[in-house]
Amino acid sequence: MQPPSDDSPRLYAELASWWPLLSSPADYAEEAAFFRQVLNDACHPPPRTLLELGSGGGNNASHLKAHFQMTLVDCSAGMLEVSRGLNPECEHLLGDMRTIRLGRTFDAVFIHDAIMYMTTQDDLRHVMETAHAHCRPGGVSLFAPDHIRETFTPGTDHGGHDAGGRGLRYLEWTHDPDPNDTTYTVDFALLLRELDGGVRIEQDRHVFGLFGRDTWLRLLRDVGFDPMLMRDLFERDLFVAARRA
Ligand SMILES: C[S@@+](CC[C@H](N)C(=O)[O-])C[C@H]1O[C@@H](n2cnc3c(N)ncnc32)[C@H](O)[C@@H]1O
Numbered sequence: 001m002q003p004p005s006d007d008s009p010r011l012y013a014e015l016a017s018w019w020p021l022l023s024s025p026a027d028y029a030e031e032a033a034f035f036r037q038v039l040n041d042a043c044h045p046p047p048r049t050l051l052e053l054g055s056g057g058g059n060n061a062s063h064l065k066a067h068f069q070m071t072l073v074d075c076s077a078g079m080l081e082v083s084r085g086l087n088p089e090c091e092h093l094l095g096d097m098r099t100i101r102l103g104r105t106f107d108a109v110f111i112h113d114a115i116m117y118m119t120t121q122d123d124l125r126h127v128m129e130t131a132h133a134h135c136r137p138g139g140v141s142l143f144a145p146d147h148i149r150e151t152f153t154p155g156t157d158h159g160g161h162d163a164g165g166r167g168l169r170y171l172e173w174t175h176d177p178d179p180n181d182t183t184y185t186v187d188f189a190l191l192l193r194e195l196d197g198g199v200r201i202e203q204d205r206h207v208f209g210l211f212g213r214d215t216w217l218r219l220l221r222d223v224g225f226d227p228m229l230m231r232d233l234f235e236r237d238l239f240v241a242a243r244r245a
Contacts, residue, residue, distance in 0.1 A: 010204045011188070012056075016078025018192060019057040021161045021168035025086060032063035034233050035142060039068075039108050042140040042228075042240050047107030051134050053097035053127065054114020058083030058090070065090055068108070073100055098126035105136040112144045116208040119183045121219065124211060128223045131241070138245035141225065148237050149212040152176065152184060160191075167193035176210070183207050213237065 011019065040046040048069060055061055055072035056079050064070060071091040074080050080092045093102070097114065109131040118124040131141040147153075154176060160169035169191045176184040188204040213229065216239055220227035225241035232238050 009206050010202065011206075012076040012079050014078075015190070015192075015202065015204070016057075016076060016082055018166075018168050018190070019079065019082050020059075020086075021163055021166060022159075022170055022190070023057065023059060024161050024163075025057075025059045025062040028059040029063055030233065032060050035060065035110065035112075035144065036064055036067055038230065038238065038240060039110070039140060039142055042142070042242065043108055043138075047139065049106040050108050050110055051102075051106040052110045052112070053100075053130065054111055054117070055079075055083060055092075056112075056114060058087045060110070060112055061087050061090055064110075071102075071106065073097060074114075097130055098123055100130060101133060104134070105139070106134055107136060107139045109135050109139070109141040110144075111142070113146050115143055115145050116147075117206075119207055119209040121182065121211065121215065124209060124216075125219050125223065128219055128225070128241075132223045132225060132243060135243040137243055139243050141241045141243070143216075143220075143239040143241065144232065144236070145216075145239075146208070146236065147184075147210060148216060149210050151235070151237060152210055154184075162193075165195045182210055184210050 050068035051071045052061060053073050055074050061070050061072055065087055072083055073093045073095045075096045077094055080094060084092050118127055135141050155174050157172040171189045173187045186206040190202040191199055193199045217227050220241045225243060227239050227241045230238040230240055
């Protein structure tokens, strides 16, 4: 397992308080409604308790918490602080999704884009093991990667928001320096406007994992799930993994 390194994203460390200006909760409404429907359709009776691994600033949770009793796990204290501000009614826990063991199970487990930070098959399998360990028999785990090997496309994106007197604008550049390995790179250029009106520029590099559909399905079966492949609203592959009753 890769230890935490000094080149972990600055966005989740000293820049964490800027997260809601990069990615605002409102942007997640449609996607969260879709994930909720998938979880309800896949689990009988519909889930009541939901564990989210790599919950970040809690943007998905801000929509899902009205429907599920949520426990949120992230390895960044700064991101948990942002999420606590947005979702005070949720339980927040600091931990690594590859290793955390809470000693209890949930009706469903959800892992959104945070799964992209798993850059080796071993790490991906460890997260699946964590999901399995926390999913009750008959429950379901939902994995929603941004890309898998077959759907990856390089590209650029931009955006940002203003709030509380501060502002952020970003340019995001997604590229794959080596198509033969299991990673790709997302570079961010961030323009940060502080309360005093001063603007600074920061750069941040994120390294994401990329695995083929067959690898995903094989690893999910290996750890004890019955996986099913779905397409989401944005034509992305979703893995809905049932834990046998
Ligand atoms: C893009 S953010 C997640 C945003 C989230 N989807 C939301 O709704 O706000 C990715 C998060 O994954 C977390 N993360 C990355 N690796 C992790 C790990 N091994 N264990 C737990 N959290 C991790 C980061 O700290 C970061 O907060």
